[in-house]
Amino acid sequence: MKPIIEYQDYRAFMSDYYEERKRTSAFSWREFAKIAGFASPSYLKLVCEGKSSLSKVTMGRVAKAMGLAGYEVTYFETMVKFGNAKKDSIKMEFLQEMQAMARDHKVRIIDKDAFEYYSTWKNQAIRELAPMMPGAMPGEIADVCCQDVSALEVRKSLQFLERAGFLRQTQPNTYEQTEKDVAGSKEGLPIAIRAMHREMGRLAIDSLDKFTADERNVTGLTMGVNRECYERVVQELTACRKRIIAICSEYSDLTQVYRLNLQLFPLSRDVKGKEEA
Template sequence: MARFFIFIIMQPVTEYKDYREYLLDYYRERKRSSAFTWREFAKLAGFASGAHLKLVCDGKMRLREEGAKKTAQAMNLSAFEQEYFVLMVRYERAKTDLEKKKCFEEMQALCEANRVKILGSELYSYYETWKHSVVRELAVAMPGAKPSEIAKACKPPISAADVSESLYFLVKSGLLTRDIKGNYHQTNQSLSSGRMNVVAVAVHSLLRQMGEFALEALDKLPISERNFSGITMGVSAEGYAKIVEELAQCRKRIVSIVTEDKNVEKVCRLNMQLFPLTENICKGTSVRGPKIN
């Protein structure tokens, strides 16, 4: 029996972090150029149900690792691309940040071994440690400063070697530039983690670190150098959504203040936290007003 190969022109699989998104793009491209169906796609991948991959793309089912291997083969991916696709599936199935972190690092190593750039790796590394964000601010605020001087300005203090390593990474990643006088400049004043799930894992790590620093500041810094407050409150789902939006707008206003402030005297961290302290309460239960603490 003759075997026919269909060549698909689309973005490389390494430019994806969500395997469902890649599957859907692959299907749409095949559909655009032929009478391709979900049933045919599922059959090529060896699934008994003709709707299996459609349900996967709709988020109603998940691929298992064995199914991911068969699906990657059905899409005629190279050996390296098949391994990357399986890692995307493994990443999505990971239950903890630690498992996701390990999986993404495997994706990075695989791409580096095959001399392929993985999108989002710079921001992942940036958010993985608090040092990069602080050094990025201090390098600009302290023109001409040596790594040892920047290191001493950090709280907690870090080594000059850590600063040098961070500066190298920031310049290499395009998050800082260096002029002919040796002074550093930010390519963008503010950074966003965007919607990339892999970056979110690193952001979780950064938030934990900053949360620990906040506890230390509560114990070690005088009130004049810190501002801590909180509200314990009962809210509805609608009220919760409104508060989240208000926090987002507040954060944007603060970014505008910082952007206009050119006289940097110190680097600060602002944490915004909103989380439940109880399970959902049955409808009809009375809820008291907010408590300031």
């Protein structure tokens, strides 16, 4: 079984613990629950299946039942808080605590590059800009950015993109993109991406006043849908995004970086569902 600090999902850790114990002994969910002091023999099974959650009161009992000690208890309890948190800002705090503990014990943090990549629009824009400007110094790249950015920030971004494998330097100050995708855990990556969407959304709002109508295209529509209609619209948006990528890939003489946001979100609750309730 992997060390606890290689986990970010407490349910996955508990499940692996159970399977490991069961593999080497006649361990059962009933026994697991009994050791942890739960009356229900299936409670911890329901927790691992995502049908229930540990609480601040019960997480310590489960940690003790699994034989955790020292920093392992702290890490497990932080995992529980991370898994139970509803707001991204709170989840981020607990995830950073987990990462700090993992760093202290020399475990590779798979989400670190993802969080840094999505932490600012600069990394994504510079990843596109740098290959368009062979030989350009950081200050020159900064000068063509529509948002305020310093030469130092560009230099730091380039260093990160190269270190993380998103750009490859072929000659001094000349870069090419790699095929590397942004990787992360199933717990951490969505938080990083949502943070990116928030920042890109703010830039989209700023674009309304910052650019003339012939430099930007901001449109939208409000419509009624049901679930089947919604899913078909999402499929169409996905297909549209792929067609746009294909169009851009036809051109080699790229000269500018644009951002396209596709946003579909509810303005009302399900009225039929409300009536049935």
